[in-house]
Amino acid sequence: MSSRLLRRLPPFVLAALFLAGWQALHHSLPPGRRFLFPSLPQLGEAFQVHGPALLGAAGHTALASLGGFALAALVAAGASLLLASSTLVRQALYPYLMGLQMVPVIIVAPILILWVGPGAPSVIIVTFLITFFPLVVNTTQGLLSVEQAHLDLFRMGRAARWQELLLLRAPAALPYFFTGLRIAAILAPIGALTADYLVGSTSGGRSGLGITALLFSARNEIPGLYATAVVGCALGFVLVSAVSGLAWLALHRWHDSYSAEQIER
Amino acid sequence: MTPPPLIHCQALAKRFDTTGPAVLGPLSLTVAPGEFVSILGPSGCGKSTLLRLVSGLLAPSEGTLRVADRPPGELDDLAYVFQDATLLPWLRVAANVETLLRLRRVSTAERTRRRDAALGLVRLTEKARAYPRQLSGGQRMRVSLARALALEPRVLLLDEPFGALDEMTRDHLGEELLAIHARQAWTALFVTHSVAEAVFLSTRILVLAPHPGRIAHDLAVDLPYPRNHETRRAPDYLRLVADVSARLRAVEPAEDFAA
Numbered sequence: 001m002s003s004r005l006l007r008r009l010p011p012f013v014l015a016a017l018f019l020a021g022w023q024a025l026h027h028s029l030p031p032g033r034r035f036l037f038p039s040l041p042q043l044g045e046a047f048q049v050h051g052p053a054l055l056g057a058a059g060h061t062a063l064a065s066l067g068g069f070a071l072a073a074l075v076a077a078g079a080s081l082l083l084a085s086s087t088l089v090r091q092a093l094y095p096y097l098m099g100l101q102m103v104p105v106i107i108v109a110p111i112l113i114l115w116v117g118p119g120a121p122s123v124i125i126v127t128f129l130i131t132f133f134p135l136v137v138n139t140t141q142g143l144l145s146v147e148q149a150h151l152d153l154f155r156m157g158r159a160a161r162w163q164e165l166l167l168l169r170a171p172a173a174l175p176y177f178f179t180g181l182r183i184a185a186i187l188a189p190i191g192a193l194t195a196d197y198l199v200g201s202t203s204g205g206r207s208g209l210g211i212t213a214l215l216f217s218a219r220n221e222i223p224g225l226y227a228t229a230v231v232g233c234a235l236g237f238v239l240v241s242a243v244s245g246l247a248w249l250a251l252h253r254w255h256d257s258y259s260a261e262q263i264e265r
Numbered sequence: 266m267t268p269p270p271l272i273h274c275q276a277l278a279k280r281f282d283t284t285g286p287a288v289l290g291p292l293s294l295t296v297a298p299g300e301f302v303s304i305l306g307p308s309g310c311g312k313s314t315l316l317r318l319v320s321g322l323l324a325p326s327e328g329t330l331r332v333a334d335r336p337p338g339e340l341d342d343l344a345y346v347f348q349d350a351t352l353l354p355w356l357r358v359a360a361n362v363e364t365l366l367r368l369r370r371v372s373t374a375e376r377t378r379r380r381d382a383a384l385g386l387v388r389l390t391e392k393a394r395a396y397p398r399q400l401s402g403g404q405r406m407r408v409s410l411a412r413a414l415a416l417e418p419r420v421l422l423l424d425e426p427f428g429a430l431d432e433m434t435r436d437h438l439g440e441e442l443l444a445i446h447a448r449q450a451w452t453a454l455f456v457t458h459s460v461a462e463a464v465f466l467s468t469r470i471l472v473l474a475p476h477p478g479r480i481a482h483d484l485a486v487d488l489p490y491p492r493n494h495e496t497r498r499a500p501d502y503l504r505l506v507a508d509v510s511a512r513l514r515a516v517e518p519a520e521d522f523a524a
């Protein structure tokens with residue numbers, strides 16, 4: 001076997017082991033409790049029966065998490081530029097940003113239902129609240145982490161403040177921004193799912209994965225619950241992969257994290 | 266008649282701590298257009314500080330300093346080459362060379378012309394599309410030099426630009442720099458730790474003494490041009506190197522190294 005093929009092998013071996021382990025765990029339970037951990041065929045059946053419903057719900061949750069995520073990325077980019085512009089602004093605004101992250105979603109949910117009503121907008125707002133903080137913290141850190149020598153260069157070039165911000169600080173902050181995006185990409189689907197559970201629309205055909213999980217749980221459809229979890233994970237993977245792709249596009253030519261040796265390893 | 270001075274400082278002094286002793290000066294210095302002035306001196310004696318004062322990055326604590334008859338920092342055609350190449354890693358070589366021109370809103374056509382000329386001077390035209398991390402240390406330094414030359418400066422400040430390079434590369438770059446200086450009329454203040462480099466490149470050498478930084482020796486270097494690898498073997502050159510080395514050793518504070 002060629003060494004290239006060998007190197008590709010471990011992930012597949014691991015996946016096979018994972019599935020075998022899953023099946024083994026199911027059979028290791030006493031027969032009376034096996035319903036708590038469905039076998040792979042039972043899971044497959046759940047996908048068959050609930051496929052269309054799951055797919056529709058996944059679509060809603062995907063849109064909401066993407067909406068909240070994109071909104072957070074945009075607002076965070078703007079807010080970071082503001083925060084990086086002066087220490088005073090930073091010190092004044094930081095407590096409020098932290099507050100934003102600290103307010104428990106459980107408490108925000110009923111207020112949102114009163115103000116905005118249940119449905120996609122509320123889900124997007126909750127997702128925004130959950131993903132905003134890591135984005136803004138990382139991006140601001142990036143905007144501030146510019147080499148003194150580069151600042152001197154720009155000062156020697158008699159750069160205006162906006163030139164320093166856009167031509168020096170913003171590109172230097174890109175790697176940090178993408179670190180924030182990666183964290184946010186993991187949080188967004190979880191956030192959207194939780195938000196759907198709390199503030200999602202319950203009217204037929206408009207609910208996301210959270211409400212779907214709620215219904216499965218009410219009906220004691222355990223394989224359905226597991227299938228929902230799997231779909232939720234898949235959403236997360238898709239979003240994280242998309243962000244990694246974007247990061248690669250933006251950074252691989254110049255950033256050290258993509259240097260040749262690192263790829264070799 | 267003598268041309269009016271390009272750099273003129275009178276009783277110039279710098280203290281970082283308002284109550285503490287001066288790090289540099291009082292120091293008086295006049296540099297005429299076209300001079301290539303090397304600055305030698307022990308570590309910490311204030312060479313970089315002097316350059317930063319002339320560039321306008323630092324404000325003097327006392328005394329006067331005029332560059333082209335204006336306060337420093339107001340001059341558009343002054344360029345600074347730092348010890349590290351300080352290239353922007355996300356820009357290709359060509360864009361790096363244009364950075365300072367872009368900041369000054371030089372038109373695209375003019376930017377392209379000056380960029381190509383500068384890259385030609387440092388013989389890196391074929392690397393225009395490379396990213397900094399694809400270059401060797403010496404090549405990066407040449408891009409940094411090209412970025413400064415693209416400004417078409419009247420004053421070029423160089424702070425140990427070749428300090429991190431091996432001796433061969435250093436010698437090559439020195440010869441290249443001299444060739445460019447012969448073609449362009451800038452005035453150089455060149456900080457270095459290498460006496461040989463200083464003698465080879467300069468029309469004039471300043472030896473600074475420390476605590477506070479002040480000019481201990483101001484020496485003319487009247488070796489003929491063009492200077493090349495032959496020069497490095499000439500008796501006059503070797504005599505000068507020995508002389509300057511001795512003077513430098515005399516101002517070096519032995520007690521700093523005793524501990």
Ligand SMILES: Nc1ncnc2c1ncn2[C@@H]1O[C@H](COP(=O)(O)OP(=O)(O)OP(=O)(O)O)[C@@H](O)[C@H]1O
Nearest residue numbers: 281282288306307308309310311312313314315458
């Ligand atoms: N920003 C600063 N704040 C306080 N002290 C400083 C500052 N910059 C330099 N100094 C002090 O001023 C003195 C001269 O520093 P400078 O960098 O000019 O030395 P130098 O001659 O360039 O040394 P080297 O050859 O090691 O580069 C040093 O003692 C240094 O500690």
Ligand SMILES: [Mg+2]
Nearest residue numbers: 312313314424
């Ligand atoms: Mg120095």
